[in-house]
Amino acid sequence: MKPVSVYITVPGSSAQRDMSGWRNKKPVIDYGRCTNCLICWIFCPEPAIIREEGKIVIDYMHCKGCGICAVECPRKCIEMVGEL
Amino acid sequence: MLSQKLLQLMSGNDAIAYAVMQADVDVVAAYPITPQTVIVERLSEHVAAGRLDAEFVPVESEHSALSVCVGASLVGARVFTASASQGLALMHEMLYIAAGLRCPIVMAVVNRALSAPINIHGDHSDMMGSRDSGWMQIFAESPQQAYDFTIMAYRIAEDRNVLLPVAVNIDGFTVSHCYEGVRVLDKDEIKSYLPRVPRPRLDAETPMTVGAMFSPDYYHIVKTEQVKTLQQSIKHFKEAAKTYPARDVQYDVTHVLNPGSRVVVVGLGGVMGTVRHVARNMDVGVVSVRLFRPFPVEEVRQQLENAELIVAIDRAYSPGAPAPPLASDVKTILQDMDLNIPVWSVVCGLGGHEVRLSTVEKLLNSAVEAAEHGVKTRIQTYITEEVTVT
Amino acid sequence: MMKKPREEHFELIFVGRGGQGVVTASRVLAEAALLEQKFVQSFPEFGPERSGAPVKAYARVASAPIEIRAPVEKADATVFFESRLTQVFKPVDITHSGGVVVIGCREPSKLSVGDGLQVFTLDAQEIVTSLQRPLSLNMVMLGAVASATGIVSLDSLKTAVGKKFSPVDLQALEQGFMKVVKHETG
Known part of the structure; x- marks a missing residue:
């Protein structure tokens, strides 16, 4: 059955959109100082900080470069790095 | 029957x-x-x-x-x-x-x-x-x-x-x-x-x-x-x-009485029954629009193209518009057909105002008379006992 | 007394007061005529639906489909639930010349209805008082108009009334049918 086009039938399709173009600075983590406290994971307004085994990683396809993670990091180990 | x-x-x-x-x-x-x-x-x-x-x-x-x-x-x-x-x-x-x-x-x-x-x-x-x-x-x-x-x-x-x-x-x-x-x-x-x-x-x-x-x-x-x-x-x-299962009715997007008449009345809703009652023995066609949206353009066009005078009856104003809703639709159809047929736009029955048989009779009689005399005047009016145009 | 309707398209106006069952009377008449396989229409005058205020209800009975949706301006028969109401709506104004006017009236000799109408009267209040049922006034008037016009049979009315109303209503209907008389002076 072909659905009418006002219905979006692929669940989670918005996750496939590349949002990296919204950004002019990207957060970079200094893993040498990161304690994996997850404060950045809590504050990220997008689901752009992902928990992996024993560390967090940044999903650069969805990160819009807001910088909240860098401000909130208690050890100041996230740096916003300019992008071309 | x-x-x-x-x-x-x-x-x-x-x-x-x-x-x-x-x-x-x-x-x-x-x-x-x-x-x-x-x-x-x-x-x-x-x-x-x-x-x-x-x-x-x-x-x-x-x-x-x-x-x-x-x-x-x-x-x-x-x-x-x-x-x-x-x-x-x-x-x-x-x-x-x-x-x-x-x-x-x-x-x-x-x-x-x-x-x-x-x-x-x-x-x-x-x-x-x-x-x-x-x-x-x-x-x-x-x-x-x-x-x-x-x-x-x-x-x-x-x-x-x-x-x-x-x-x-x-x-x-x-x-x-x-x-x-x-x-x-x-x-x-x-x-x-x-x-x-x-x-x-x-x-x-x-x-x-x-x-x-x-x-x-x-x-x-x-x-x-x-x-x-x-x-x-x-x-x-x-x-x-x-495919409607009732054997005694055949509905369509419009209902037409007296097709091919010189004067054609177009309208919506219950008042059209009163208009048909009056028009039945006159040279007046009555097109009752049953499906208003989408508008049955083709079906209405066929009934209008040979008319000499059209009366469009609305039961609402469209304040500030060039014409009330149904009259607007009728005029659009005429324009698209390159037809220059005079339209009388008549608003009636606002707020339950009774549309009396005698009033409808007067309206249709003056429309027939106007058509016979080739009167081209367009009018927009609220229905009254004395709709006459000469 | 029985009169056949003049035409196949017969129109009635019931005049009474809000609360007297004027609208119900019109509807029951339509239901009875429907039982006789006629085309019918019944509707009230819309607006003054207040207890005690003069109200009108209309009915049409026809042998062909009824398309008209306007109120009845002049009826073939008018029914006044009380004589005082003939001063609110003048019978000559709302009844065709030669038409039937039925009036619930205590003193018919004092009535002045106008010329050219067939006037029928009955003391409807006396009937409902004797039945100890003031609310059955509309049934009395229904019986009376059926008798005066012959537009529906008493049997059809009894069937329609019996479906929804009490045995006293049936008695009121029958008494109205029996007791209505032609008013001689017009």
């Missing part, structure tokens, strides 16, 4: 409630308002007495009534609501959502004037205010048509190639509170006429997103598709009319 033997005495409101019960709807969400109240009362009685196995949701406003209907419709339920006047106005934003989300909701609109000044009586201002909401709009002239069109509305709305909400309009009081003999179908006839057709619906097994934001790149595509679907739903109305 049909036998009167099997008929039940019903008002327009009774007839609609009975049709909804027989259509075996799953959800009724409605807020009572004069002159629609009887429909809601009857349906709550049908549900309470077990004659209708439906969820009856006594909402706190019309906005919620239609919101409930949208939600229920999207999970696949057959739903009904009814409103009028201020209630329909309060539903306004939900009307567009119901149409845009392609919900096959059927709503009875018991046409009533809008405040201010407050008035509980009939005219078409309420539906004309919602004219462009994307709903199919049917106008019934009698309790029998109110019943038949309500049943037909479910067939059309739920057609997999339509999936649009349908408003069945009846004139407040003059049809809603008028008792006439109504022939009702039997259960089996309705069951086979209204099969449960599968349609896209919200369902945990096959998830989908409904009501998402659409960017300008996509919004216009979806809207254009919706409008095209509405336009081509004329053929689904015709199909629903052709």
